[in-house]
Amino acid sequence: MPKNKKPRGGRPSANFEPRYGAKKTSFHDRHNGGPARDGARDERGGRADAGDRRTAPAAGGYDRRPGSRSAGHRGYRPAEAESGAPKQRWGASERAGRDEARGIRNRAESGRREAPHHRNDERSERPRFNDRPTAGGRFGDRPRRDDRGGQRPTGPGTYRDERGGDRPRFERDGRARRDDRGAGTQRQGFRDNDHRDGGRPGRDDRRGAERPRFGNDRGAERARFDRDERPRRDDRAGDRTRSNDRGAARPERSFDADRARRAFDRDRTQRSYEGGRDERSRPSTGGAYRTERPRPLTSDTRGRPARNERPSRNDWNATSRPASTGAKFAPGDDVVHERLEAKSVAAVEVDGVTFGDLGLGSNIVETLVGMGAATPFPIQAASIPAVLAGRDVLARGRTGSGKTIAFGAPLVERVLQSQAGKRREFGRSPRAIILAPTRELALQIDRTIQPIARSVGLFTTQIYGGVPQGRQVGALKKGVDIVIGTPGRVEDLINQGKLDLSDCRIAVLDEADHMCELGFVEPVQRILRHTADGSQKLLFSATLDREVAALVDEFLVDPAVYEVAGEDQDSSTIEHRVLVIEHRDKADILTSLVDRDGKTLVFARTRAYADMLAEQFDDAGIPAVSLHGDLNQAKRTRNLERLTSGRVNVLVATDVAARGIHVDDIDLVVQADAPDEYKTYLHRSGRTGRAGRSGRVVTLITRQRQRRMTELLDRAEIDAPFENARLDDDVIEEIAGRVPTAADLTA
DNA sequence: AAAAAAG
Known part of the structure; x- marks a missing residue:
């Protein structure tokens, strides 16, 4: 029926x-x-x-x-x-x-x-996007980037003046070229030759012969290097501070600053091996962030069996130092992780900097404050000015570090600028698109961005699958400014001629590295090709690595690369533990773990297992729901909402919930199946410990898996004790929070 | 294995 x-x-x-x-x-x-x-x-x-x-x-x-x-x-x-x-x-x-x-x-x-309340005056003075010729021939015969002319908006005005001085610093290593060009043509300049790198140092090598494999065997060396370099967690265990997050509860600034400061110190020690190259004098720029000296991020491809191999999170910056060490990244064999070289900037929070200082208009700032974001987090302080300046940006910020606002707020500002003085016409095509890997995430992003956009009179709409498209198409017909969606439906609507991205000047990829994985990239690439020529690209993720190279090569021009110094797991608020168990105890142990008061998120590897576990918990009298791709969207949304609202305390999910999903008070993440990738581990565990709260992550493995797990944690740079556990062991009681932990007692 | 389109 x-x-x-x-x-x-x-x-x-x-x-x-x-x-x-x-x-x-x-x-x-x-x-x-x-x-x-x-x-x-x-x-x-x-x-x-x-x-x-x-x-x-x-x-x-x-x-x-x-x-x-x-x-x-x-x-x-x-x-x-x-x-x-x-x-x-x-x-x-x-x-x-x-x-x-x-x-x-x-x-x-x-x-x-009636004279738009939101239009803030000073803003309409700002530069705006040039009018571009309408759509004509945007599909297919769209000119390659080489042809893109100086349509690029000049950067914004005000903050740029103040900050302009900082900017070139990113480009010190030979990239200052940029300054020679007219500001208004900054992008054009980079694409006027074969692959826009003409003589730009640092680009040559990566472009090399369309993919030379360089530095092959140095990867192993590098990986080890990084690991050893990493400071032990124990050293800092004592003064770990709570992490911060975007959520409602914003941590006090003081502690943030504190954290940042320590982060820097740590950063320094981490990178000390670089010796003279890394003096870290860190002159104050007087701005919201300081720019580190440029760090060419070079990596390359080489074969290595370990799929999880990664360039180490300390990373981009610390490890990519080909010039000095000759070391190269050694990404997985099977994945072509190209170099993603670019200068990198470490953001440091500076007291007193406001969103307004970063160049956002007052309405947006107010909205942010209303959302609980009174002052910018480091990743925001770093990337907002760059986004506003029209640059392509790659940014990595730990889970829950405020990435959505980091790209969302300046994106709104920029769209607003581009429309200043124009009327928002009926049926206008979108000016910006944000792509996310899951529908839930797209929804969530919209929830954050919509209020910001509305505060300045812009409109957003969600375009994702699993629901009738009529409403979405209807909204597009009226005209929206910002589209937030998942690749499938977006592409679908493009092909149906119902979504026109030809006027879309900003494209954001959230969870960018994930979007670059096999099966995801292709649609994403196709979508990006539909956006306006020379459109600005922003790539964000907590685990941004060279996996995005495929996109970076084709779509980004001289990207600014940001990450927040010291934002690693060591400074997070999450406690990690690994339980080594007998397989036959697994079901009971899981039930025992989730039989608790707080909200628990359980990750399973397959949809079927997720369902099974949810049922199992339910049968044991613990209300639980599942979240995975086999459910229809209504159930997915409802089940997630049940956890959010607290109607159930246990959600069993596949990795659909691993990234981005924000539920305020999940205090325990249980990995019923260990992840295969360190990145997955980081994202899953990032579902807890948000908003400065403490969180706990426990991973169940069997003895046979210990080695793999050790390696994985190593790559994730997480120190977690391995504990043997049987069904009624105290550890389980402890993790579930039914008995105080040793730490609790001493505290 | 999971995710992402199907009026």
Whole structure:
């Protein structure tokens, strides 16, 4: 029996479409006097809408009234009077889409009429995107980047003046070339030759012959190097501070600063092997961040069996020092991790810097404050000015370090600038797109960015799969400024001609390294190719590595690379433990672990196992739900919401929930199956310890797996004790929090 | 193995 499309009782969908649940007033209700059934007004409505792009396209199709038009027949309904139950099936979302879009339009229009409150004046003075010729031939025959002309916006004004002095510093190692060029053509300059690197040092080697494999065997050396270099966690155990996060509860600045300071020190020690090359004099720039000397990030490909091999997180900066050490990264054999060389900047938080100082307009700043982000986190302080300046940016910030705002806020600012003085036209195509690997993440990003965008009169919409596209298309028809979505549906709509990215000047990839994995890159690449020529690209992730090279090569021009010094696991608030167990005890131990008070997130490797575990917990009297790709979107959303709202305390998920998902108070992450990749470990464990809270991560493994696990943790730079455990061992009680830990007692 | 499109 084909499940009714209508959600049971119509209620569950409330979670899913909260914004549209309310009563709907149709356009025609308001303008044609009195409610008219969708179908009934077919004739008139159809005509009225004919030239009106505001109407959802799909409307016509099923709007057509069923049944007869003459009174004597079954199914006939009088045109005006009747408000009887319409066919809800498609209607609900469709209408919702229309209504929302209508709202968007109305607001936009009224905003236009009555001098937009949000437009802040000084801002309209700023440079804006040049008008570009409309779409003409953007697909397929779109010129290669070489042809892209100086359409690039010049950087913004104000902060740039103040900060302009800092900027060139990034480019010290031969990159200062940039300064020779007119600011307005900064990007053009880089692409006017074969592969935009002409004589730029540091680029040559990486470009080399379309992929020379260089420095092959040095990888091993490097990896070891890095590991040894890493300071022991114990050294610092005592003064670990709580990590910070974007969430509601923003940690005090003081501690942030403290952390940053220590981070720097640590950083220094870490890199001390670099000797003279790394004097770290760190002259103050007087700005929000200080620029480290440029660090060419060079890596290359070489074969190594270890799939997890990574260039070490200390990393980009510390380890990529080909010039001095000759060492090269040694990424996995099977993955072509190209060099991702670029100068890198370590951001340091400086007291007193505000979002406003970074170049954001007052409305945005206020909104941020309202969201609990009073002052910028390091990653934000570093990347915001660069984004505003129109640069391509690669940024790595630990899980929960505020990446969404780091790209979202300046993105909004920039879109706003690009539209300053223009009216937001009806049906305009989006100016920016943000891509995320999962639907939940796309939703979450929208939740953060939408208020920021709205505060300046811009509109966002989500474009992701698993839900009817009508509403999304409807919103696009009205015109949105910022699209947030997942690759599949985005590409789908592009191909359907319903999403036009030709005017999209900023593209963001969240979880960029993940988006660059096999199977993900291709659609992403295709999507990016649809964006405006020379569009600005921002790549963010907690584990950004050379995996993004494929994209960087094709799409980024002289990217600024940022990471926050000292932002490693050692300074985090997460406690990691590994339980070595007998396989036969696994189920019971898991049940025992999740039988607790706080919120627990359990990761399983497969969907089936996730389901199984959720059921198992449920059967044991512990309410649990699952989250994985086998569930329909409504269930996914609902189940996640159940955890968020606290209706259940246990969520069993596949890696769909590993990245980005923010639930405030998960205090225990259980890995029922150990991850295969260190990055996965980092992302999974990053679901806890957010917002400065403490968190605990426990991984169950069998004895046979110990070695692999050791290696993985090593790469993740995490120190975790391995403990043998049986079903009723105290460790389990302790981890579950049913008995105080030794640490708790001493504390 | 998982994720990402299917009115």
